[in-house]
Amino acid sequence: MTDTEILRANFLDELARSGTISDPEWQAAFRDVPREAFVPYYFTQRPGQPGWLLVERPRTEWLAGVYSARALITQIDGNDDNVTLARTGRVNGVATSSSSAPALMALMLQALDTHKGHGVLEIGTGTGYNTALLCHRLGSENVTSIDIDKSIVNRARERLATFDYFPHLETTDGTGGCPSRAPFDRIIATVGMARVPGAWIEQTALGGKILVPLDLAGRAGLLALLTVFEDGKAEGSFLPDFGGFMPIRANQHQANDVFSTVGDDDGYTRETTLHANLATNPADPFEFFAALIVGGYDWLGFIPSDGGPAETWLTQPNGSWVCHVTEANGKHAVRQGGPVRLWDGIETAYREWQELGQPARQRFGLTVRDGRHTVWLDQPEGPHRWGLV
Numbered sequence: 241m242t243d244t245e246i247l248r249a250n251f252l253d254e255l256a257r258s259g260t261i262s263d264p265e266w267q268a269a270f271r272d273v274p275r276e277a278f279v280p281y282y283f284t285q286r287p288g289q290p291g292w293l294l295v296e297r298p299r300t301e302w303l304a305g306v307y308s309a310r311a312l313i314t315q316i317d318g319n320d321d322n323v324t325l326a327r328t329g330r331v332n333g334v335a336t337s338s339s340s341a342p343a344l345m346a347l348m349l350q351a352l353d354t355h356k357g358h359g360v361l362e363i364g365t366g367t368g369y370n371t372a373l374l375c376h377r378l379g380s381e382n383v384t385s386i387d388i389d390k391s392i393v394n395r396a397r398e399r400l401a402t403f404d405y406f407p408h409l410e411t412t413d414g415t416g417g418c419p420s421r422a423p424f425d426r427i428i429a430t431v432g433m434a435r436v437p438g439a440w441i442e443q444t445a446l447g448g449k450i451l452v453p454l455d456l457a458g459r460a461g462l463l464a465l466l467t468v469f470e471d472g473k474a475e476g477s478f479l480p481d482f483g484g485f486m487p488i489r490a491n492q493h494q495a496n497d498v499f500s501t502v503g504d505d506d507g508y509t510r511e512t513t514l515h516a517n518l519a520t521n522p523a524d525p526f527e528f529f530a531a532l533i534v535g536g537y538d539w540l541g542f543i544p545s546d547g548g549p550a551e552t553w554l555t556q557p558n559g560s561w562v563c564h565v566t567e568a569n570g571k572h573a574v575r576q577g578g579p580v581r582l583w584d585g586i587e588t589a590y591r592e593w594q595e596l597g598q599p600a601r602q603r604f605g606l607t608v609r610d611g612r613h614t615v616w617l618d619q620p621e622g623p624h625r626w627g628l629v
């Protein structure tokens with residue numbers, strides 16, 4: 241076996257072991273479609289160093305990254321010149337396209353529950369790797385994929401053609417779907433959405449499904465699997481897995497300039513019993529609920545130069561902010577300012593989540609009707625419902 245074959249074999253074993261890819265047809269797709277053909281380069285960051293570096297074939301590091309479990313960033317700031325610039329130094333900017341983490345792709349493709357003859361619309365073509373997996377499973381003629389970025393679509397088209405895959409690709413804003421190819425049996429979004437566009441529901445066949453990652457300003461990572469009903473309602477539960485995706489470009493939130501948000505407001509300080517991690521760590525079982533209840537928020541860690549304790553700052557676009565510190569004695573304090581007391585909201589959400597028995601994300605679901613988004617616990621008409629903030 242060559243080094244590449246060994247890496248690919250380990251990659252497939254790892255996907256099978258993780259349990260995300262038990263369906264033999266999806267296993268075959270991952271086996272037959274090599275990720276390396278769709279990710280000839282990617283950007284990476286070194287811990288503690290600013291900016292992005294380029295890693296590209298034929299380097300050993302490149303291939304190891306391709307066959308790792310990682311999402312790989314393939315575009316910065318929507319500008320392809322950054323690839324050339326990064327060959328000679330670091331570039332700065334926001335990630336605007338990537339090849340998603342393979343285990344996340346696998347679990348989403350499986351959850352999509354596709355069957356022979358199904359027509360599928362993918363939002364966010366990116367590298368074309370996920371499109372290729374869909375073509376392998378369903379045949380190119382049944383696959384439509386759209387992306388807002390023309391050069392991304394063109395590159396994906398070339399890569400897909402080398403495998404004799406000729407799906408319908410279009411450069412267009414994904415929020416409008418692809419009316420010329422509707423109705424679809426399945427819609428899968430590989431980009432984070434604050435809301436489920438009405439066009440997607442209209443373009444899904446009755447009984448068809450929409451799988452969409454909800455992005456609440458970078459928080460929550462909820463994967464909603466919705467079924468479309470006759471009355472134009474789309475409804476279903478969240479998957480048990482965390483599914484964080486980069487936001488759709490219109491919602492691309494820049495790293496928040498915390499200190500301009502705070503301005504001259506000194507804020508109001510008090511003790512709290514909660515650790516900041518509860519609200520900032522996606523692996524914490526409460527984090528998604530905080531974001532659902534108070535709306536999305538950005539956060540960043542900050543180490544003051546005066547030797548004070550590490551600070552965790554949370555901010556919302558409305559200018560509300562929190563500075564959370566944990567003192568050496570283990571006590572926590574928050575200073576908050578702006579129009580809404582954000583930490584008060586997070587504490588209230590935490591109490592509510594405790595009273596509900598700390599339900600996991602898959603006990604929640606979403607109903608979308610006439611643009612209204614309602615999150616519910618256990619059943620759509622049950623007593624616990626919240627409008628999406």
Ligand SMILES: C[S@@+](CC[C@H](N)C(=O)[O-])C[C@H]1O[C@@H](n2cnc3c(N)ncnc32)[C@H](O)[C@@H]1O
Pocket residue numbers: 336337338339340363364365366367368369370371386387388389392412413414415430431485486487488489490
């Ligand atoms: C995480 S990547 C998709 C990964 C891709 N499915 C793959 O396998 O490589 C997200 C993609 O969504 C695209 N995107 C962002 N905003 C969009 C929009 N408004 N409409 C359509 N695509 C959009 C980006 O250009 C990016 O290529």
